[in-house]
Amino acid sequence: MEGFALRDAGDDGHAPLALRPIHLALVAFVATLPAHAPTIGAFAEAPQFEVIADTFLFALLLAAVTSSVVVLLRGLQRPRKVFARARVTAIAAAAYLLGTMGAVGLLFAPMPLPAAAVGAGLLAGAALPLLVAEWARAVAVPIDQALVLCAFVVLTASFVGWILALLPPSALVPVFCLLLVAGVVVPPVAARMGDPALPLARPADTMRRLVSVTWLPLLGFAVYAFMTDVMAHSAFGVVQASF
Template sequence: MANVEKDRAAAGAFTRLAELRPRHGALCAFATTLLSCMPVIVVLGGVPRYAALGDSFLLCLLLAAVASGAFLCARALRGAPRDGNRLARGAVVAYLAAALAFIVLLVAPDPWPLGAAGAGLVAGGALPAVLCAWARAVAAPMDRSLALCALVGGGAALAGWILALLPLLLLLPAFCVLVVAGTVPLLLIESEDSPDEADAPQAAPVACGKGALGRLLSVTWLPLLGLAAYVFMTGLVAHGAFGTMPATYLGSLPEAALVLLVCARWGRRPLLPWCYRVLVPLLAAVFVVLGAFPAGTFPQEASVTVLYGFYLVLAMIGCALFLAVTHSREVAPELTCSFATAVTAAAALLAQVLSAAMPGSDFSSWLPVVTGLFVAVLLLFLGRTAWDGLVTPQGGALGAEGAAGGEGVSAGCAPASAADGARVPARVADGVPAPKAVGAAGFEAVAAASPATPTAPEPSLRDTLEARCAEVSAARSLSPREAEVLVYLARGFTPAYIAKSLVLSISTVRTHVRNIYRKLNVNKREELLHLIDEG
């Protein structure tokens, strides 16, 4: 029965991941032609005028992106009125015009560095708002966001590979078509009700000032560090390291497939901690082993591709997390996207300055150093998390929160103990006795004991519990996000686990739990579970 449940879960995951829309294809076109990315730099590097215009264009683009991102971030922190649709339309038009103008300059009879710099300033100034518009248009929970990033990354790598094979006469027209396909749909998407505006679960009231930035950093600092490392190192590699194009494509496609497999197989658990505890260390270990082989051998050369895949996975996780944070709406999407854009553009700008200051240098020796630094930070973070889990009491945390207004929150991320007195409805399925206690382990143990029916399987315990929670949520007028948190509480999970699963800060989860207890008029866990039991 356990294997059947796993197969059903995997099939359901693939079904969810397959829910693609035309806008996702447009996003792939946008990623393929994002002017500050390494594959685009390398593809356009073969154009004769790029050597004279490319550096000034990129430098101005990144400077403007940092300044624009910082301005929008400060504006969001001040709580300025939001005019996302109007700003997005203007930014899309400006970015499209600047990108096409730069392509025209590449084929002009005479080089015009000043014009390239102006196009870079316009494109960079519009880039944060364009990225925010895309984030709002495709935001989703963490598992779907990571799968989307894998699909977009793999598709962009494949499209870039095809572009690199085209002759110059076809390369620039095809590139212009992709630029238009990756930006114009945003004008249509933003004219509709964005799906994350209408359907996203409601979060706690959006915080302003330093509180909002603190919440954002508490959830995103490690993925943002990985994303910045990816942008920095690929920026250096694009300016003359080694084997850039083969490593880009050979590393992108297998890693995208690997991330898709991870989303389908382990998407139901908190995906972000799992990636940093298993996937990222595994890729780093493979790079260390292959890099230890003698120079010139196939394993040592393959380590370059593995290393690019390592950084690409970091980038996918970082982008997916920011999409998930945008979906959760814990902080304003403008703050989330502008802050991420400013930080990553600053990392790319640093790479651009270093490559200009040391022309002709081989930065390949920097790759293992930066990789080692990131892995060291990751190990320190995981070690501290493990230590906090050892020294922090697990039991009774949720009941204390309900009684004391949210002050006693466990730092653990495992389901609460069965000894806490949680119960499951008395008759969940025919012939299956109700357990005395519940948590994730309790539910799965009963599910494993359930008789498997080959034709029409009865509703699983999770489905039954979610149905009961939905009835209670509708009867007590819980918000969509509170209803989502209620399911986790009923399954016996701690607030820390809920925060990791829903990509929220602990303080936001505490707020939701306090609101749930208040609306349900209960003071402790036993009363909450008794209310769900009665339906």
């Protein structure tokens, strides 16, 4: 599928950014991130939500931070061979699916199982940074196009999140799991098809350019996102404003 261009080609020599199925899969990945409070909040009507949700999220965030440090340190070392990267990404994808779907199942279990929620959170959290890193490689584009793609993904994922929040549990679970799978299948495939000659990390120049033009709005957005979650605003009493 060729997709369609978001904008015309400019004078910078870059081809126009075209939406492709991989970008829709990225939307599914972002929309089902359990670390986003409104995403897990969509399951508030589940029988074990009060016991399981916070326990799962705390374990997930703790594991994600630890795993992120490991990924960062390994990214500063010599890149590994592509087949090793593909194997690790496939394991991470399986772990993330197992942990996240396991947490969804625990929310509807006949009895609370907080220890299992900790295990599911640690499993999903440890795998999450690896998938994020692979997604970054899979959809990498020049910086000007990256900002446009980011805006598209965030807005579309927010709309999907609204829809998920409005679904009854009987429809929410299958739709969420379907989106979850759609958002996780791409990274292992992209890792296996990647170019072994490409470096796996160290996009230092690109990151410096990105930070130089976005640090202030990103800081403002971070404060806004934090406050909307903390203050638990709701729109019309149904949809959380932090979407």
